[in-house]
Amino acid sequence: MWVNRSNDLIMRVSWYTTLSIIAVVIVTSHLSLTEKLLGLMGVSGILFATSDLKEKLESLLEEIGKWVSSTFSTNKRAYLSQKSKLSSIKVGVVALTSFLKVKILRVRNLFLSVDEREEWLGDLREAVDHMRYVEKRSKWYIKRYVFVQHVYFGWSKLQILLFNMASRISKS
């Protein structure tokens, strides 16, 4: 499929690019940044022209075109039947929905007046502050509860000891 071909192509392109960058950096260390960039563009152009990348890119574009046309034509059902594609579509829909929600919120925020923004943001800040306070208080309550339980436990143990001692003394 075109996916494998594209992977191969991407690997090759990235290798060519990396090698080109390294070569240009080494060879043109004495040149300015503009000259280096021009050199890089030239080398990439030569590589592109001399290799079979052009044909591969064209074939890749053809494959993409076929896939797009088949997805949005009568073969759509066949493509959608694949589980992986369905899950990816679901993920896409969820991502798109959340993206739109955030955008809508931002747009809504844009249309708020200064007064409304002051009121909304103030209440929001206050709510967050209260949540932090509750969180701190609950931590403190837990610590206090644990301490009190330890004290009660120690006291009850001491009482048992005292009773034992008293009973022994009374027996003797």
Place this chain on the structure above:
Amino acid sequence: MSTKQPELSNTQELIMSVIEFRQLYGLEISKSISKATDGKRKIPVGSLYPILKRLEAKGFVKSEWGETTEAREGARRRYYSLTGAGSSALAETRAIRAAVNAYSQNLGGI
């Protein structure tokens, strides 16, 4: 009794009931409703402000700026209270509901 319907939704009635006898700001209104209903009814802040704005536009609610606190980082509180028209609209809505309840109870007795 006026012939014009007060047209108060359940949420609007709840909000107006909470601010009937005292001035409250947005967050306090939301908290009061949640507290009064044991968390069964919660009005998110995002929905609360548009409702308050609508009620204010209708003339049922009036608002005024209050103080700021450290937690609000300079932003003032906006206190809402019921107007005369709001009080009568609320009373009318309650009367209509009570009448409907009484009517349905009488029907049940028949």
